Amino acid sequence: MDMRLLVVFQTLALPLALSFVLLCLTPRSDWQNTLGLLLIWLPSYAWIIGLPSVPPLEAVDWLWLLGLMMTMTPIINRPFRRQMVQTFVLLMGLVALTWPVLRYQLTVVLSIELIITGAAGGVLLHRLNRAPPASPALTMATSAGGLAVASALAGSLLIGQLAAALAAVTGGFALYELIKRSRETRFSMQQTALTWVIYLGLLTIARVYAELPLGPAVLLGASPLTGLLLPWRYGWFTSLLLAGIALAWIVLNNSTTSAG
Amino acid sequence: METRTIKALLSLVAFCATPGLSQTAAAEAVAAGNYKIDPAHTTIQFTVSHLGVSDLSGRFNLFEGGITLAPNGNSEVNVSIQTASVDTNHRKRDDHLRSPDFFNAKQYPEMRFVSKKVSNNAYGQPIKVQGDLTLHGKTRPVTLKVSPVGAGADPWGGYRAGFNATTTIKRSAHGMNFMQGGIGDDITITLNIEAVKQ
Numbered sequence: 130m131d132m133r134l135l136v137v138f139q140t141l142a143l144p145l146a147l148s149f150v151l152l153c154l155t156p157r158s159d160w161q162n163t164l165g166l167l168l169i170w171l172p173s174y175a176w177i178i179g180l181p182s183v184p185p186l187e188a189v190d191w192l193w194l195l196g197l198m199m200t201m202t203p204i205i206n207r208p209f210r211r212q213m214v215q216t217f218v219l220l221m222g223l224v225a226l227t228w229p230v231l232r233y234q235l236t237v238v239l240s241i242e243l244i245i246t247g248a249a250g251g252v253l254l255h256r257l258n259r260a261p262p263a264s265p266a267l268t269m270a271t272s273a274g275g276l277a278v279a280s281a282l283a284g285s286l287l288i289g290q291l292a293a294a295l296a297a298v299t300g301g302f303a304l305y306e307l308i309k310r311s312r313e314t315r316f317s318m319q320q321t322a323l324t325w326v327i328y329l330g331l332l333t334i335a336r337v338y339a340e341l342p343l344g345p346a347v348l349l350g351a352s353p354l355t356g357l358l359l360p361w362r363y364g365w366f367t368s369l370l371l372a373g374i375a376l377a378w379i380v381l382n383n384s385t386t387s388a389g
Numbered sequence: 390m391e392t393r394t395i396k397a398l399l400s401l402v403a404f405c406a407t408p409g410l411s412q413t414a415a416a417e418a419v420a421a422g423n424y425k426i427d428p429a430h431t432t433i434q435f436t437v438s439h440l441g442v443s444d445l446s447g448r449f450n451l452f453e454g455g456i457t458l459a460p461n462g463n464s465e466v467n468v469s470i471q472t473a474s475v476d477t478n479h480r481k482r483d484d485h486l487r488s489p490d491f492f493n494a495k496q497y498p499e500m501r502f503v504s505k506k507v508s509n510n511a512y513g514q515p516i517k518v519q520g521d522l523t524l525h526g527k528t529r530p531v532t533l534k535v536s537p538v539g540a541g542a543d544p545w546g547g548y549r550a551g552f553n554a555t556t557t558i559k560r561s562a563h564g565m566n567f568m569q570g571g572i573g574d575d576i577t578i579t580l581n582i583e584a585v586k587q
Binding site: 132135178179182186187188189229230234283284285286287288334337338339340383 | 481484485487488489490493495496526564566567568570571
């Protein structure tokens with residue numbers, strides 16, 4: 130198969146097609162929906178990275194485990210306990226992803242970045258368990274799409290492809306929200322939590338391992354956060370705006386460096 | 390101005406030629422002992438197929454290592470290379486090579502070769518080095534084919550020996566699987582080593 134076709138198929142076509150299948154199958158139980166979302170992301174993930182190492186060796190090898198653990202959390206009935214477990218999984222995931230660097234390069238800046246990432250992740254998980262956002266799939270698709278392009282431009286096509294696949298698995302649900310003009314969603318809170326945690330994982334990998342600049346990384350972190358926290362229907366538009374600024378930042382920085 | 394430039398260039402050529410070294414030293418025995426790789430006169434290069442239409446070369450700029458030449462096959466070689474120093478004369482490509490897509494230089498900042506067996510020729514010069522290459526967190530056996538270049542006293546009172554070594558590895562064997570369709574699996578590594586006797 131032609132290389133470009135292969136990339137398009139494994140990164141966009143396959144997960145998007147599966148996303149529409151999952152959309153047609155919903156609504157089912159929250160746990161099944163979340164598991165379904167993970168299952169339609171895994172084929173692209175495994176295809177892109179060439180099957181993850183077991184036990185995990187590199188940061189990207191941890192993502193499926195992180196996703197699996199998040200998928201299990203909707204089993205917990207009590208919201209507060211579920212939220213605590215989800216936050217714990219997120220924090221442990223961030224430590225596992227960054228441990229190879231943390232163990233020999235634990236700088237103040239990196240520590241602060243990780244604490245802020247963990248705190249932001251925890252805050253959103255807390256909110257998701259209390260109040261559903263207006264258009265979560267559209268927000269996550271927009272932000273993951275932005276991260277995909279940003280990672281590819283900043284230096285890692287691998288992270289870019291993984292983020293694009295994440296955007297594509299939410300694509301069917303995002304399109305549904307667009308058609309319904311953000312009045313209705315089929316993307317559950319737990320699905321949003323799963324997508325958010327994988328997104329944060331990818332953003333952290335891009336920042337720590339692929340040298341994604343701090344400014345665009347902050348904007349890309351804020352992109353889904355604002356989109357999901359804002360109460361109004363078109364909150365996802367702020368996600369689009371922040372992701373767009375992040376991309377413009379990277380493009381301008383690249384062209385400035387090249388000229389120099 | 391031009392005459393001065395030509396003179397300077399001639400001086401540089403004469404300096405690099407190091408007349409103290411024997412030009413026929415390749416056929417002579419190399420003095421046994423411990424050698425340290427001279428990074429200023431050593432290059433570590435690699436070549437990989439790009440899209441199946443051309444071969445792309447790059448090099449590593451930061452490395453260190455030592456050679457112990459001893460009779461009876463007791464010689465040893467070890468080389469440590471900083472993966473972040475990869476240089477293909479293209480900044481964006483180098484950033485990409487350092488990323489998790491390839492070397493993952495943040496997680497695996499070093500690649501290391503440690504010899505296990507060194508085979509010598511009749512002059513006691515190494516011609517084949519078998520050892521372990523640790524790259525991208527995975528250790529695999531490799532065999533370096535070695536060509537002794539020369540050895541002898543240098544103008545500064547020291548003693549130097551030079552070797553060219555080459556091997557081909559599969560990057561997939563070291564878990565570097567990304568973009569197999571566009572970038573070849575076989576990597577030819579060439580080391581042009583000059584080592585100074587300690």
